[in-house]
Amino acid sequence: MKILQVNNLVKRFEGVVANNNITFSIEENEIVGLIGPNGAGKTTLFNCIAGYHKPDKGKIFFNGKDITGWPPYQTNVEGIARTFQVIESGGDMSVKEEIMVGGFCRTSNRYLAMKEAVEIIEFMKLQDVQDMKLTELPVAQQKRVGLARALATKPQLFMLDEVAAGLTPSEIEEMKELIVNIQKKWNLTIFIIEHVMQLVMGISARVIVLDGGVKIAEGTPDEVAHNEEVIKAYLGERYAKVRKG
Ligand SMILES: Nc1ncnc2c1ncn2[C@@H]1O[C@H](COP(=O)(O)OP(=O)(O)O)[C@@H](O)[C@H]1O
Ligand SMILES: [Mg+2]
Structure with a gap:
């Protein structure tokens, strides 16, 4: 069963289309990755789903219910929880x-x-x-x-925004194991934004790729890692960074 369905989502900030007509869905109990360069629109997409931003266009359905534009406390009560890039x-x-x-x-x-x-x-x-x-x-x-x-908050859909940023390699391995164990223990659906490929490619059944607010690819980690457009927009740049150290 689909737990989340996002249809033609558009979110603009002055002069920037942060989410440009994004459509995708997530099945119950799936772990889905969300990757893409800085500024691609990943956090904005989370903010629209969890209600921190109101989308300009498009629809968001949670368990079949239209939750478009609902405020955070309401999406939270409904079963959506997220972590923040910067923990306050x-x-x-x-x-x-x-x-x-x-x-x-x-x-x-x-x-x-x-x-x-x-x-x-x-x-x-x-x-x-x-x-x-x-x-x-x-x-x-x-x-x-x-x-x-x-x-x-006992979520059904748990959205993680860069939980491995700033961690050491061994802490990343622990985090990876922890996320998988959390998913199993509470039977959750997980949607995860992550730049650490070892983590996101390792645990996701499917990966969605954003670039410049647009969904440019979606598939298994293997399919996405071999996608020309993804390599050009994101992975190539990251590998180049790794090579430069
Ligand atoms: N609250 C905001 N006000 C204005 N512009 C924003 C805001 N949030 C995000 N943006 C812009 O939207 C684009 C996407 O940002 P973001 O969703 O944070 O990307 P990512 O999480 O993929 O790095 C960027 O150009 C960013 O500057
Ligand atoms: Mg972000």
């Missing part, structure tokens, strides 16, 4: 409290939110830092708190 702290809260906040989108019961936060904290191996503040943690742990906070 909710202020003076502990890691545990930050994670509990996620639960309050569904329940006002403090005990229940606490119980669920504890389960997520254990799964994410954040026990040792749960009483610390987000800003006191190294980046890899901040990323895990970002994931935990979004997971606490």
